[in-house]
Amino acid sequence: MTLSLAQLSRCTIAVDLGASRTRVYARDTGLIVDEPSIAAVNTRTGSLIAVGALAEGMAGRTPAHIRVVRPVSGGTVVDIEMAQRMLRHLISDKIRRAWRRKPLLRAAVCLPHDAEPIAQRAAVETMTGLGARRVELVDTLVAAAVGCGLPVQLPEATMIIVCGAASTQVAVLSLGAIVAAEKVQVGGDAIDYAVVQHLRSEHELMLPTQGLYPLHMALRADRLAGGGTETEVRGRDVATGLSRTVLVSTAHVRNAIQTPLTAVLDAIGRVLRDCPPDLVADLGTRGLMLAGGSALLPGLDTMIQDATGMTVHIAENPEHCSVLGLGMMMEGKVGPMTIDPLVMR
Numbered sequence: 481m482t483l484s485l486a487q488l489s490r491c492t493i494a495v496d497l498g499a500s501r502t503r504v505y506a507r508d509t510g511l512i513v514d515e516p517s518i519a520a521v522n523t524r525t526g527s528l529i530a531v532g533a534l535a536e537g538m539a540g541r542t543p544a545h546i547r548v549v550r551p552v553s554g555g556t557v558v559d560i561e562m563a564q565r566m567l568r569h570l571i572s573d574k575i576r577r578a579w580r581r582k583p584l585l586r587a588a589v590c591l592p593h594d595a596e597p598i599a600q601r602a603a604v605e606t607m608t609g610l611g612a613r614r615v616e617l618v619d620t621l622v623a624a625a626v627g628c629g630l631p632v633q634l635p636e637a638t639m640i641i642v643c644g645a646a647s648t649q650v651a652v653l654s655l656g657a658i659v660a661a662e663k664v665q666v667g668g669d670a671i672d673y674a675v676v677q678h679l680r681s682e683h684e685l686m687l688p689t690q691g692l693y694p695l696h697m698a699l700r701a702d703r704l705a706g707g708g709t710e711t712e713v714r715g716r717d718v719a720t721g722l723s724r725t726v727l728v729s730t731a732h733v734r735n736a737i738q739t740p741l742t743a744v745l746d747a748i749g750r751v752l753r754d755c756p757p758d759l760v761a762d763l764g765t766r767g768l769m770l771a772g773g774s775a776l777l778p779g780l781d782t783m784i785q786d787a788t789g790m791t792v793h794i795a796e797n798p799e800h801c802s803v804l805g806l807g808m809m810m811e812g813k814v815g816p817m818t819i820d821p822l823v824m825r
């Protein structure tokens with residue numbers, strides 16, 4: 481992925497097509513879409529029934545002829561046509577009419593670090609199908625670092641950890657470029673899966689699709705209370721199939737998610753080992769920045785802090801950092817770069 485700030489400044493729309501949520505930022509307007517990357521389709525007629533939050537509410541509750549699909553998987557558009565239909569419905573008519581009047585619409589899209597050429601092509605095709613004449617691809621790590629307000633253009637190290645739904649990406653940046661980076665296929669989905677497996681094996685309970693939200697809340701409350709709390713979880717008994725409520729210890733849930741999080745700690749260690757010592761010394765002073773929706777997982781910051789011995793900050797709007805960063809670059813709100821054009825790998 482290569483980009484220059486000059487090319488980005490000609491874009492009018494920025495898109496983050498995430499595995500969990502889709503976000504769109506329009507120049508001079510701000511964030512116009514933040515919805516789940518989900519669509520519900522009638523398989524008999526092929527028509528789209530719902531997209532975004534409405535479709536998410538249908539997941540797990542549909543009759544046979546309605547299918548809830550995710551056109552983005554692992555940060556990659558896997559169903560281009562469905563992604564286009566979903567985006568078309570998520571973006572309001574008003575904005576779309578404005579697009580039609582602009583025949584040379586340019587779009588900026590952020591993609592996971594080291595995205596395969598096929599993933600890059602899928603993102604470009606999705607946007608050109610929506611009317612974009614040119615698509616700039618930006619590394620999510622750079623966009624998120626800018627969106628967090630990190631001074632990426634300076635000749636000193638900044639470390640960003642983007643904890644998404646499908647993956648966690650870690651990078652050290654200096655002089656506007658990535659010095660060392662790693663991506664592990666462990667994110668919010670893997671953490672949720674670990675919790676689901678824990679409830680299945682320890683409590684013989686199957687959780688409904690949206691059943692994890694109360695547990696996230698319980699983990700937060702447990703952290704505020706200093707630990708030792710329990711929470712009620714309702715699900716389906718594995719053996720009888722009947723609805724049942726169990727009392728779950730939040731400490732046990734926290735233990736269950738340690739295993740996937742170990743992979744994140746390993747990735748951070750590898751990035752730090754790949755960095756020149758001067759940059760690691762900078763990080764000792766500046767600390768690390770957590771972005772992405774899973775950065776809100778209670779206790780993740782202290783776990784990374786304990787493992788690295790460095791200060792860990794959580795971005796102000798961690799889940800919006802990438803798209804806001806794209807928007808900032810688009811609107812020229814990034815400070816003067818030491819190198820221009822800004823070249824990223």
Ligand SMILES: Nc1ncnc2c1ncn2[C@@H]1O[C@H](COP(=O)(O)OP(=O)(O)OP(=O)(O)O)[C@@H](O)[C@H]1O
Binds near residue numbers: 669776
């Ligand atoms: N308050 C919260 N506590 C714990 N986890 C959360 C919270 N809010 C969101 N998440 C998790 O964050 C993830 C979504 O993060 P984000 O929106 O950054 O993902 P994405 O950009 O769609 O994914 P990716 O970057 O992998 O394509 C989900 O797995 C969700 O469970």
